[in-house]
Amino acid sequence: MDIRQLRTFHRVAALGSFTRAAAELNYAQSSVTAQIKSLEVSLGSELFERVAGKVKLSPAGTRLLPYAGQMLTLADEARGVASPDAQPEGVLTIGTMESITSYRMPTVLEFFHHRYPRLQLALRPSLCAETLHSLRQGVFDAGFLMEAETQHSGVQSEVLGVEPMALVAAPGHRLASEVKVATEDLRRESVLAPEAGCAYRELxxxxxxxxxxxxxxxxxxxxxxxxxxxxxxxxxxxxxxxxAVAAEVASGALTQLAWETPFVLYTQLAWRRGSQLSRERQVFVEQVIDFLSHEYREG
Known part of the structure; x- marks a missing residue:
C-alpha cells in the first residue's frame, strides 16, 4: 500500500468512476484499475462494487476511505514542510451547488487558474446533506453550504455571508403588481423548485x-x-x-414578488473538523473567504 494507490482509490471513491478518475489523475484507465487491484490484494479486501453499471464503495472501502483521506492530508503536509517554497499543486475536490458554481465562483476560479496553475479545483455538484457527509468521510476537501444552521457535527464552517433570496414570477402574474404579498397568497400557486434536499426549497x-x-x-x-x-x-x-435571477429581474423577464422571506440562509465554506489543513486546502480556504466574504459585504 503506497500513497499513489491511496490517492487513486480516493479519486475513484470521490468520482464514482474509474474512467473519470483516470482522466483527472492523467493516468491510463488500465493504470487506475491495476493500482486499485494491487491495493485490494495488499489489504485482502475488495474496495469497490459494481451495481447497475455504477461503481460504489464496498463495506471495506467505506471503512478505508476516511483513513485514506487522513493519510493523504499528512502526505501533503509533509511535502509542504519539506518544500515550504513550493507552489500548491494537486487536486482539491470541492462540494458545491449550482448557484455558487455559476454565480459566485467564476472570479475565484480565474484567480486560481492564474495564481496557482498547478492546483486543480474539481467542483462536484452536491446537495448540502451530501456535502456534509462527504466532508466527514474525507471524500471532499472542502464544500459550500447554503443553510439556516451554521453549526454542523464533525465539520468546521466559515460563514461567508447571508444569501439574499428572491421570490420570482412571470411579469404578468396576478401577484406581480401587489405592494405586499402574504404567505397565504402563495398557497394557491404552483411552486417550481430544485430537487428535494435543497435547503431553501425545504424551508x-x-x-x-x-x-x-x-x-x-x-x-x-x-x-x-x-x-x-x-x-x-x-x-x-x-x-x-x-x-441567480438578478439579470432576469433587471431585464424585466421575471418579476420579484413583494414577499418578505421569513428565514435567513447563510452561505458557508466548510471542511472536516479536527483535520490539519494541507498547504493546498489552506490556500483555498483563505482565498475563498477573502474573495467571497468581500463580495457578500458589497452586496
Whole structure:
C-alpha cells in the first residue's frame, strides 16, 4: 500500500468512476484499475462494487476511505514542510451547488487558474446533506453550504455571508403588481423548485405547508436555468438566490414578488473538523473567504 494507490482509490471513491478518475489523475484507465487491484490484494479486501453499471464503495472501502483521506492530508503536509517554497499543486475536490458554481465562483476560479496553475479545483455538484457527509468521510476537501444552521457535527464552517433570496414570477402574474404579498397568497400557486434536499426549497415548503390546508404542489425542475424558464413561461413561482435571477429581474423577464422571506440562509465554506489543513486546502480556504466574504459585504 503506497500513497499513489491511496490517492487513486480516493479519486475513484470521490468520482464514482474509474474512467473519470483516470482522466483527472492523467493516468491510463488500465493504470487506475491495476493500482486499485494491487491495493485490494495488499489489504485482502475488495474496495469497490459494481451495481447497475455504477461503481460504489464496498463495506471495506467505506471503512478505508476516511483513513485514506487522513493519510493523504499528512502526505501533503509533509511535502509542504519539506518544500515550504513550493507552489500548491494537486487536486482539491470541492462540494458545491449550482448557484455558487455559476454565480459566485467564476472570479475565484480565474484567480486560481492564474495564481496557482498547478492546483486543480474539481467542483462536484452536491446537495448540502451530501456535502456534509462527504466532508466527514474525507471524500471532499472542502464544500459550500447554503443553510439556516451554521453549526454542523464533525465539520468546521466559515460563514461567508447571508444569501439574499428572491421570490420570482412571470411579469404578468396576478401577484406581480401587489405592494405586499402574504404567505397565504402563495398557497394557491404552483411552486417550481430544485430537487428535494435543497435547503431553501425545504424551508419554503415548510412555510407553505403548515397544516392549514391542502399541500402546495411543488414541481421539481432539474436546474436553476430550467426553473427560470418555467417561471417565465407562467408555470408557477419560485424562490431562488437573488444572484441567480438578478439579470432576469433587471431585464424585466421575471418579476420579484413583494414577499418578505421569513428565514435567513447563510452561505458557508466548510471542511472536516479536527483535520490539519494541507498547504493546498489552506490556500483555498483563505482565498475563498477573502474573495467571497468581500463580495457578500458589497452586496
Amino acid at each position: 419554503l415548503e415548510a412555510e407553505l405547508n403548515d397544516g392549514s390546508g391542502e399541500p402546495v404542489p411543488f414541481l421539481e425542475f432539474g436546474n436553476i436555468e430550467a426553473i427560470k424558464r418555467g417561471v417565465g413561461a407562467g408555470l408557477g413561482i419560485s424562490l431562488l438566490p437573488r444572484m
